[in-house]
Structures are given as structure tokens and as C-alpha cells.
Amino acid sequence: MATNFLIALATALGSATFILLVLRVVLKAVVPNAFKEMIAIPEKVVERQFTETVKTPDEVQMRPVIIDDATLLALSGRQIVDLLGNREQPLQVIYNISSFTPEISGMQTTSLLSSRWQGARSFIVVEGKIPKARETEEKKALSREEILSPPGQSTANFGSAVKKSVRAPNETLCGSAS
């Protein structure tokens, strides 16, 4: 009984394999490129995964610029601007605490190094951002409405610009017209 079953199974499998082999040979003969797709699939997967990890140039430039304090001090203002590419870009400055602690007192050092930092690190990383607001203001063009109907009181000449609420202690108290 079991022997018969095994013989039948082997025959079935053999027939199936044979049919598949015949099909492959026929397809190879008729359509030679038919099996190239099989090879391309893994490549495509790899390619897609790679594409997902690649960032656009903007994203790449928005990564923080990491710089140590000594290098930063050596740079001129223009060089820093060039380094940041005139963008509102994050900046990480690594301060070597050991390089300036001798200049300050023990108490100041203790204040500077909070308990969780003490003895743990000789470097601290300060993150900042260089705003691009000033440059934007300089390049801001006057709109048609601003030309035809300039806003408020202002005196551009001789550096005596008058601003709204000039004596106001706080705009929260006084409000501001917009």
C-alpha cells in the first residue's frame, strides 16, 4: 500500500518536473529573454531601497554643520556664511571644555558642568542656527501697495528712523497697529 503510494508520488513529481523542464526548454528556444526578468527583480529591490535612503540636495544641506570651537574661532564672518551656504542651517559647535576651564574659577566650572556632565565629558556640543532674516530683509523688494501707500511714520534719512511705540515699554501692554 505504502509502496504503491510512494511510486505514485514519485511518478507525479517526476512528471511535473519533466513538464517544467520541457516548458523551460521550449520557452528558451522561443523567447530567449524570458528568464532575464528573474535576475532583474533582486536588482530592482536593491535599487529601490537605495533610492529611499538618498536625500535631496536640500535635505543634505540642512544636516547640521559640525565644527569645533578652535576652527570656528579661526574663521572669518564671511567664511562662516560660506560654510553655512547662506541658509538657515543648523550648526553644532563642539567646545573643548578642557581648553578653557583654566581661565575660569572652580565655582564657575562647577556651574558650567552640571552634575550629569561632571567627569563624563570634556566636550560639550552646542547646537544653534544662523538666521537668514537679515539677508532676506536687505533683499526684500517693495510691493506695489507699499510703493503706492507706504506704511506709517518713518524717516529713513540721517539715521533717525522713528518706529511705532517708540516709548512704549511693552507692546503687550500697548498693543500694536498692524
Added chain:
Amino acid sequence: MKLSAVLLARVIFFVESVELNPRGAAYYPDIVKGLVERYGFKKFPEKFDEFDEQKGVMLLGGKYGDTVIDKVIINTWGLTFDTTSSTRNAEELLIDALTWGSEHLKLHYSPDMIKRKAYVSQILFYSDAPLLSVNPILNVVGKRISKEVSENLKLPYTFQPRGVSLGIDPEEQRIPVQVFSIERREGVAFSENKYWSAAPVSTDSHLALIEEFERSIQKQQFSSGR
């Protein structure tokens, strides 16, 4: 009324800039170079992307004769010319620049091209007349506000009119227009009687309007005092 300073005397000619150069004969850098040589502008476009009429091509700090030219802006929709002398001066200089440009810079200009124009006049002046006491109700309201605010802050405050202004209904506004206003000068004590005023008219008309306003207020005070 005693004029303290002309802060802005602006004339705006509404003309599409392409009409000034209809066949493309004039070359923008040459136009700017010519204007810089003639008027001595200290700041002017030098890079290609600064010749953008959508944003406004700007020339700053020029001079012609005794008139300082604060700013000239060339936009696609018109020309703006700023001085701190008078809008009459500004207009004369702008016409002179266009006429000269048509003779020397291959520009095309004739006076009939300017169908519409606008002025912006801003001045500082002193006046002993109570210019802002236009209606007695303002004093009544001012006293009530002063009383309550002084009580709340435990400090003496006196609320007085700060300005009067006339403008147009936004629903009617097709081209933006400067509001006419007379205001106390920002940051200056009321006792100094110093005012700032803006108007959408020529400097001469503006000064005449302020004088007329001043006379009317004085007349009103005189008749209410009798």
C-alpha cells in the same frame, strides 16, 4: 503752520515698462549705466538677477543739480521716483530722465504714454493750532478713558486725539492710494506741537491742504469761544 521737513515726495507714473522699449533696442545694463553716469546713483543693479522688474529694479542715492534723488524703482507696471524736496521736482526730474533716455539710451517716451500718475507726500510740521480737536466729543471720550485707565494703573494719564485720517473704502480700491492723515509725531511730546502728515497729492497741494485745515480749525475754535 511751519514746515519742518519733507520726508517723502514720490511720483509714480503708470506705464508698462515694455512700452519704453517696444522693439528691444535699449539694453538694460546700458540704461542703468547711463542713468548712473548722469545722476550719480550710489547703489544700482549690477548682477543679472537684479534686473528683475517684477521685484523692482532699484537705483538709490542719486543727485541732479540741487535735488537729491532718494530712489528710483522700475517696475513692470510703472516708474517710481522719490525725492525729499517736492513732488514737483520729482516729476520734473522723472520727465527729464525719460526724455534724456529717449534721446541717448534708445528708449521710447512721449508724454501721452503716461495716462495715470500718483503722488505720495509725507511731511513733518509744527502748528500752534489745536489741529486734532476736530470734534468736542473726542474730549468727552478722552476724559472718560483717562479717568478709568488712571484709576486702574494708579498713574495719571490724559488721553487726547492722536490723529485724523481720511481714506477710501476698500471696496472701491482698484489702485492702492496713500491715506490722508495728520498725526502727532511718534515719540515726540504733544506739547511740542509737532505733526506728521501723509497725503496722496503733490507736495504743494499737501501743504495748501494743511494750511487750509489749520485755518478752519482756528476759525472753529474762535467761533465756539465766542
